[in-house]
Amino acid sequence: MWRTVRVCAAVIALGLLSACGSSTYVQQGPSDTLRSYARALQEGRVDEAYRLLSDEARRSMSLEAFKRAVRENPEDVHEIARAIARPSADPVVTATVTVPNGEELELIFEGGKWRLDAAAVDLYGQSTPRQALLGFLRAFERKRYDVILRYIPDAEKEGLGGLGGGAWGEGAVREGGVPEAPPGRSEGELTAEKIKDSWEGPQKEHINRNVQAIKAALPTATIEETGDSASMAYGAGGTVAFLREHGAWKIREF
Template sequence: MKLSAWFVALALLGTACSSSTLVQQGPSDTLRAYARALEEGHVDEAYRLLSDDAKRSMSLEAFRRAVKESPDEVIEIARAVSRPASDPLVTATVSLPNGDELLLVYEDGKWRIDAAAIDLYSQATPRQALAGFLRAFERKRYDVVLRYVPDAEKEGITLGEEPAPAATPEAAPPAGKADAPAPKTTGTELTAEKLRAAWEGPQKDQINRIAQAIRTALPTAVIEETGDSASMSYGAGGTVALVREHGLWKIRDF
């Protein structure tokens, strides 16, 4: 890891983890104190602002040596840290007995429960949309699963085994992925019952494998988000694609 990356990572660890400094000051104050200590050469004071995890990853002697060997770079990093692009958001994740995760947010000196605790099927972010989709699928709430289907995909699509005969080459359905249920154009609207018939029928094993792979990857996966599109890799080469529609994230393909 480069020196600059070390100092940024250590600074963030110092403000993201619980400590008496964090509770008394807040993340922005701690970042500024860390930057000021580095700029003024108070190396031991800067080190004291780091979390226990950060201190375990770099000893005080190693920290002092890094500062001494690259003073110009340390000052540059300190100035960057003192001007974050946005206020730091401090969160905590609690694992529940059923495997779900509950997000808490630190606001105004108190821990508060995130909206996801009351909105079980949130579509506010790609990650929440995937979690909500999986929850609806596990509970066989196919009426809710339909919320995660883009509008254009709901019309003229079912998930049956065989496509209806195409009248013209242009009307033929596009080829689906080999490892995902392939939608078939039939001129009818996708409904919860049709979804149930496909996913509890001929495609049951396939969709269960995909859902399990997404569920396993979701907690630690990196979700790439660009404008109104997002994607997440899962399993052995799988990718789930999402699209934001009317302000809500929906699943376009997996």
């Protein structure tokens, strides 16, 4: 296994970098640790280099396996050491904390202290699918239909979507998520008022049921991203579909 150069390089390099959030790195500084690791590899002090790996990295690779990887791929190991010894910029140390409602907060270590990232005060952010979903749920709870418009793809807002529309639209929604336009209502641009009329009227029970199921699933749910699309399963066969548009994540359907 360790004869594969790509695997060897990934484990030796990423095993070290995965430790950047540990207390050891915070105390002595990421750059100091990178240089210490590089010197240990270059000088053949393999045991010392191994001790600088994170707990997770050491669990995934024993000391014996680490020594074998270094011994069998010396040129690649020295190349990694040279690259690590000269980082192009000071490393940024971050930590991600998941709170009970499923929201992820990022902290940045700077000036010897942990500080909250700007996303902690961005109540209606759209930089990630999870952040967009949390912002949407927050807007829904507060009946901020003007904010909810931000999470709707342009084609849906303009009445041109045809995306399967399990949530957006002026009318009621049949079971199974098929839109049904109400009598006497014309197609047109979606507005906050139209969403309010529908979600507090014909669609109320359907939307509330879906939202509660999403909230229940979110803390432990996995969101799968593929390019500019993403999805999250919830409830008994439900799916939230996301779309990245103009750099912001939006909700295609739920």
